Amino acid sequence: MRVHEMTITNDFQPQYLQLIAHRASTYRSDIRIRFEKDNILLDAKSILGMMILPFRPGTVITVQTKGTDEEEAIEEMCQLLENKTS
Incomplete structure (x- = not known):
């Protein structure tokens, strides 16, 4: 298992969250x-989950694969979540 903790620094548009879910679904893990x-x-990999949860600046998350x-x-996943520019 891989684990990485980070703090969200940008607001994410719904389309970008859909992109993250789509990219996640391309992996077997x-x-x-x-x-x-x-x-x-x-x-x-859940588009609905990605859309309804609070991805806001200052939110601390842990990515686990x-x-x-x-x-x-x-x-x-970390690159997509860390390098997003509004």
Whole structure:
């Protein structure tokens, strides 16, 4: 299992959250995002889940991947979540 904690620094548009869910679904590994404050665990492949949870600046999240391509999955998910510009 790979784990990476980060703080969201940008607001995400709904279309960008859909892109993240779509990219997550291309991996075989389980990809989960934990919202530390609310103790919510989200499947990153769920478009609906991605759209309704609070991805706001200052939100602390932990990205977790587990599976055969977990290293590649966590690298891309972290890049998408950290490098987003509004």
